[in-house]
Amino acid sequence: xxxxHPSAIVDSKAVLAEDVxxxxxxxIGPNIRIGAATRIGSHAVIxxxxxxxxxxxxxxxxxxxxxxxxxxxxxxxxxxxxGDRNTIxxxxxxxxxxxxxxxxxxxxxxNWIMAYVHIAHDCKVGNNTIFASNAQIAGHVHVDDWAIMGxxxxxHQFVRVGQHAMLGGASALVQDVPPFVIAAGDKAxxxxxxxxxxxxxxxxxxxxxxxxxxxxILYKDGLSFEDAKGEIQKLAIVNANNVETAKCLxxxxxxxxxxxxxxxx
Numbered sequence: 001x002x003x004x005h006p007s008a009i010v011d012s013k014a015v016l017a018e019d020v021x022x023x024x025x026x027x028i029g030p031n032i033r034i035g036a037a038t039r040i041g042s043h044a045v046i047x048x049x050x051x052x053x054x055x056x057x058x059x060x061x062x063x064x065x066x067x068x069x070x071x072x073x074x075x076x077x078x079x080x081x082x083g084d085r086n087t088i089x090x091x092x093x094x095x096x097x098x099x100x101x102x103x104x105x106x107x108x109x110x111n112w113i114m115a116y117v118h119i120a121h122d123c124k125v126g127n128n129t130i131f132a133s134n135a136q137i138a139g140h141v142h143v144d145d146w147a148i149m150g151x152x153x154x155x156h157q158f159v160r161v162g163q164h165a166m167l168g169g170a171s172a173l174v175q176d177v178p179p180f181v182i183a184a185g186d187k188a189x190x191x192x193x194x195x196x197x198x199x200x201x202x203x204x205x206x207x208x209x210x211x212x213x214x215x216x217i218l219y220k221d222g223l224s225f226e227d228a229k230g231e232i233q234k235l236a237i238v239n240a241n242n243v244e245t246a247k248c249l250x251x252x253x254x255x256x257x258x259x260x261x262x263x264x265x
Contacts (some may be wrong), residue, residue: 054085
């Protein structure tokens with residue numbers, strides 16, 4: 001059965017699975033849905049139109065589903081949707097979306113979100129990401145699967161961080177980081193392929209080598225952006241017989257070709 005501490009305030013319209021645990025002094029609003037085996041620490045506030053999946057651990061003093069820090073917001077019925085098996089640590093804030101976007105802030109599955117992280121309105125966070133303490137992402141930011149956000153990083157609105165990318169601590173990011181790339185600096189710049197991370201996740205040496213070649217084409221060969229895109233596309237074709245390698249190179253090309261804010265250079 002659901003275990004709700006006597007000091008918690010849970011609106012009668014909230015829908016909690018039978019085995020949800022709610023700690024002392026938690027406040028849960030009326031338009032909340034929380035899935036099985038999720039645990040909520042003391043003094044957390046969950047409000048807005050918020051859906052939280054199963055097997056999440058939500059630490060004390062978190063604030064989920066609050067109104068966006070956007071002066072255009074006028075109380076529209078926007079949402080926050082959080083998936084399964086996420087760890088969300090102390091003092092993290094995640095806000096609902098705005099009518100100027102899809103109206104939904106999304107956090108996927110299996111993410112590790114450390115203390116004092118801020119995920120703003122309309123952000124899209126994928127699966128298996130890591131947000132180190134004090135990482136702060138502005139509105140409309142997309143963080144793709146397996147990306148790592150270093151502690152005390154700041155990310156400008158509308159920026160995208162590609163899959164398996166890694167952002168070093170105390171970095172300031174104002175443009176997109178392509179997949180598989182390490183970036184760092186007070187104006188973040190590229191520092192190679194995330195080789196160790198890819199090895200740990202089981203990528204082949206052939207794929208890692210090909211991605212390093214793509215990085216060299218984009219950042220080291222002195223080519224224009226358009227010429228570099230063409231060479232990376234050719235590289236993907238050359239590696240078409242290796243499914244993993246071809247997919248990674250195609251993902252790399254598709255990301256940089258679709259960038260509207262521009263990539264770090």
